[in-house]
Amino acid sequence: MxxxxxxxxxxxxxxxxxxxxxxxxxxxxxxxxxxxxxxxxxxxxxxxxxxxxLLPADGPEARQTVATTTANPFRVDGEVVMRPADELPEYAIWHWKESDGLPEGAGPRSDALPQVGLDGACPASFVPADEPGQQRYSVLYTGSDHALAQHRVIEYEATATARSQVTELRGEMTRCGLRSASPTAREKEEGSSVWSGTVADGRTLRVSVRRWESWVSVEEVLHGTPAG
The missing domain is CATH 1.20.5 (Single alpha-helices involved in coiled-coils or other helix-helix interfaces)
Incomplete structure (x- = not known):
């Protein structure tokens, strides 16, 4: 117009x-x-x-740090979260079940870090490793063909202590002949670092480690067969 x-x-x-x-x-x-x-x-x-x-910046231990959340992934609603048997690696092969104790002759059991290696698979790592004020939680699993697994969750008084203990654990795994391995899809999503290798009796030991602040989670899977 x-x-x-x-x-x-x-x-x-x-x-x-x-x-x-x-x-x-x-x-x-x-x-x-x-x-x-x-x-x-x-x-x-x-x-x-x-x-x-949020991403960890503490060097080699970065891969063992859960950086996807500011909420503690190991304690939910006041309860410490332990891995269900059917969510452990290679459940389809070993058919994991929770156990009340180690089978006879299975070797020492410990919640402490840097100890690792069920059934005496890594005897060199069984040294005093207690730290003041740590809170320890663990579940043992047995599988077919004498396979063993364990999940440990440890809370330390300080993040620095947790970090140093994971560093020591890395050293123990290296001395046991374990090397860095590929994580599963779930482990990758959780931010876990995985180590695997053949131990003295020829079996495979697989260890998954992750850390969140002063908390550390370690999952060990010892493949089956040799039994005393």
Whole structure:
């Protein structure tokens, strides 16, 4: 439409044509979307930065640290979370069941770190390793063909202590002949580091380790067969 002219107290007001108005409105909406998009991008970058801050930065032990949450994954609603038997690695092969105690001749059992190796599989690691104030929880599992497994969760008084104990555990596993191995999909999602190798009697020992602040979780699986 043509420009509209009106007189209000001798002041002429001219309204632009409808097409011009629509064009201006479109430009405003475009600018608004750009601003919102920029704000959203800033939020994404901020979130990425926050995620980066959550990622562990303590060297080799970074892979043993759960960095996906600020909530303790090992204690939920006041209860310490232990691994159900049917969620242990290679359940389809060994058919894990919770056990009240070690089978006769299975060797020492300990909740402490850096001790590792069921059935005497890593005897060198069975040295005094208690730390003041630690709280220990463990579940033992037996499987077919004399296979053994254990899940330990240990709470230390300080994150630094937990970190140093995991470092010592790494050394013990190396001395046992274990090497870094590929985690399962679940272990990868949880942030676990996996070690595996052949021990003295020819069986495979597999150890999964993860840490959250002052908490450490260790899952050991000793494949079956040799039995005294």
């Amino acid at each position: 043509a420009e509209v002219e009106d007189l209000i107290e001798d002041v002429a007001i001219r309204l632009p044509e409808a097409g011009v108005i629509r064009a201006r409105g479109q430009r405003r909406r475009t600018r608004a979307r750009a601003v919102r998009g920029g704000a959203a991008g800033a939020l994404v970058l901020a979130a990425a930065g926050a995620w980066g801050l």
